[in-house]
Structure formats: C-alpha cells, structure tokens
Amino acid sequence: MRVLLTGGAGFIGSHLTDALVAAGHAVTVVDDLSTGRREQVPPGAHLVAMDILDPALTVLVVEQAPEAVFHLAAHASVSESVREPEHDARVNVLGTLNLLRACAAAGVGRFVFSSTGGALYGEPHTLPCDERHPIRPLSPYGASKASGEAYVHALAAQSGMDAVILRYANVYGPRQDPAGEAGVVAIFAARMLAGEPVTIFGDGEQQRDFVYVADVVDANLRSLEAGESGVYNVGTGVGTSVNELFASLARATGYALDPRHAPSRSGDVQRVWLDASAAHRELDWAPRTPLEAGIGATVESLRTGRVR
Numbered sequence: 412m413r414v415l416l417t418g419g420a421g422f423i424g425s426h427l428t429d430a431l432v433a434a435g436h437a438v439t440v441v442d443d444l445s446t447g448r449r450e451q452v453p454p455g456a457h458l459v460a461m462d463i464l465d466p467a468l469t470v471l472v473v474e475q476a477p478e479a480v481f482h483l484a485a486h487a488s489v490s491e492s493v494r495e496p497e498h499d500a501r502v503n504v505l506g507t508l509n510l511l512r513a514c515a516a517a518g519v520g521r522f523v524f525s526s527t528g529g530a531l532y533g534e535p536h537t538l539p540c541d542e543r544h545p546i547r548p549l550s551p552y553g554a555s556k557a558s559g560e561a562y563v564h565a566l567a568a569q570s571g572m573d574a575v576i577l578r579y580a581n582v583y584g585p586r587q588d589p590a591g592e593a594g595v596v597a598i599f600a601a602r603m604l605a606g607e608p609v610t611i612f613g614d615g616e617q618q619r620d621f622v623y624v625a626d627v628v629d630a631n632l633r634s635l636e637a638g639e640s641g642v643y644n645v646g647t648g649v650g651t652s653v654n655e656l657f658a659s660l661a662r663a664t665g666y667a668l669d670p671r672h673a674p675s676r677s678g679d680v681q682r683v684w685l686d687a688s689a690a691h692r693e694l695d696w697a698p699r700t701p702l703e704a705g706i707g708a709t710v711e712s713l714r715t716g717r718v719r
C-alpha cells in the first residue's frame with residue numbers, strides 16, 4: 412500500500428515506519444523534526460520535512476495519494492501543554508484539521524489517529540477504564556487530543572474515510588527521548604545509567620499503564636486491516652505505580668540511590684489503566700511484552716546509544 416505517516420521521525424512513529432517499510436509498504440513520512448530525529452527514519456522511507464500546519468500539506472498528500480494515513484505528529488507533553496496551551500492546540504487541533512482536509516482532498520481511504528487514553532478520561536471513576544468512560548481531560552494536552560478525535564470523526568464522516576482512533580496508555584521503549592518532559596521510563600533510566608539523581612513528582616503512588624512500543628506498533632498495523640471505523644484503548648489493563656517503576660528500573664540499571672521527591676505536577680492524573688478488550692475483540696490485538704522485558708530492552712538501547 413501507499414502509506415503516509417506524520418510524526419514518523421519521533422519515538423512511536425519511527426518504530427511504526429520501520430514496521431511498515433519491513434512489511435513492503437511505500438512509506439512517506441511528514442515530520443517537522445521539532446522533536447523527531449532524521450536518523451530515526453529508516454532509509455526505505457521517504458522523509459518530507461514539513462510542518463503539518465503548512466498549507467502546502469494538501470499539495471503533498473494529493474501528490475502522494477496514500478491509501479492510508481497514520482497521524483502521530485503532535486505536541487506530546489502534558490507539562491508543556493500546561494505552560495503553553497496555545498502551541499499545543501495549534502499543533503494538535505489545527506494541525507490535525509489541516510491534515511484531515513488534505514486527506515479528504517486526496518481521497519484517502521483510511522485514517523488512523525494516535526490519541527491518548529492516559530490523558531483523555533481525566534481521573535477515571537471506573538478502572539480499568541474503557542472507551543465509554545466520559546471524556547474529562549485534566550490537561551490542555553488531553554483537551555487537544557479529544558478535540559483532534561472530534562475532528563477526525565467529523566471530517567471522516569464528511570469525506571467517507573474510515574477512521575480508527577487508538578488511545579494509548581503510557582508508551583515506553585527504545586528511542587523515547589530521555590531529555591524530553593514526557594516519558595518517565597526513558598527519563599528515569601537515562602538518569603540512573605548516568606548515576607544522576609532521579610526526581611519523583613508527588614509520593615510516587617500514582618499509577619499508570621505502561622505499554623511497550625512494539626505492541627503499540629502492532630495495534631497500528633492491525634488498524635490498517637480493521638473492518639470499519641472504531642475507537643480502541645491500547646494498554647495492558649495493569650496499573651504500575653511510579654515507585655514500582657523506579658524499583659524495576661533501579662534493578663535493571665544497578666542504581667543504588669534513593670529517589671528525590673518534588674510536588675505533583677498540574678495536569679497529571681493520579682490513577683489510570685485501560686481496558687483494551689475492544690481492541691482484543693475487534694483488532695485481535697493483545698499486549699505481548701511484559702514490563703520487565705520492555706524495561707530491559709529500553710535500558711539496553713540507552714546503554715548502547717544505538718538509534719537502530
């Protein structure tokens with residue numbers, strides 16, 4: 412298939428690009444390289460350095476005429492969205508709208524949107540949290556992804572595109588940026604390997620659902636063939652506290668220092684883990700990577716510093 416991905420130079424997008432190229436698809440990556448890295452894009456993919464807000468995006472998408480589009484480009488940090496909500500909204504809302512209009516003009520058949528399950532539902536009143544839970548984001552980031560989803564539904568309905576929305580839990584794995592503000596696994600692991608102090612925000616009893624990047628890629632690949640439109644949580648259904656995560660990473664890295672503590676951050680959810688039974692049923696998807704194995708692979712990649 413001819414496939415176009417936005418955000419394909421980033422953490423999750425570059426793994427998805429690898430998998431799509433390996434499966435024999437013709438892949439175009441659109442990425443402005445704001446957080447993504449050129450060297451993460453495999454040689455078999457065609458990289459176009461472009462902002463998704465660029466009016467020329469329509470010309471590009473029409474020219475490439477992809478059968479399917481995966482939309483991963485985003486401003487993807489809760490804490491930065493609290494500081495700069497306008498920038499977050501520009502990229503995640505207006506950028507998504509610009510891309511959707513380009514896809515409608517190009518007659519794209521299927522649109523797969525990377526959304527969030529961790530920041531969309533707010534503080535869930537049922538756990539594990541399923542897709543029917545009310546959407547009550549606590550952060551501008553969560554609000555912008557919710558809005559992105561609404562535009563996906565609206566423009567897909569207008570133009571007859573199939574739309575698959577994947578709501579990820581906390582994704583972790585090799586290539587996640589340890590210098591960024593999101594991605595607690597990469598941040599902790601890199602600091603531990605360097606023997607530097609590690610800061611836990613709050614008491615560390617906040618719980619998250621950590622899903623390995625290869626499993627997220629698998630959900631995307633299955634979405635290419637999924638029968639119709641759908642909205643799916645992509646998570647493990649298991650809550651892990653930040654303190655437990657700290658302990659696992661300390662074991663994997665041989666870190667002996669105690670964590671430091673700082674006040675909780677605004678916009679962060681206290682406890683969330685996702686019910687992914689709809690993805691099991693309809694995409695035949697299940698997470699396959701146990702946390703210890705995923706942590707081991709992540710630590711190993713940071714140790715060697717290899718991009719691929």
Ligand code: NAD
Pocket residue numbers: 417418419420421422423424441442443444445446447448461462463464482483484485486487502506525526527528529556578579580581582583
């Ligand atoms: P990332 O920052 O590594 O990747 C985002 C990519 O988008 C980067 O390569 C960046 O350069 C590119 N980008 C940003 N703004 C752009 C713009 N205006 N135009 C073109 N390209 C732009 O982040 P990630 O963790 O790989 O996240 C990928 C997607 O998954 C995002 O949509 C994010 O909201 C979603 N998501 C991630 C997680 C997670 O835990 N990492 C959880 C839920 C949802």
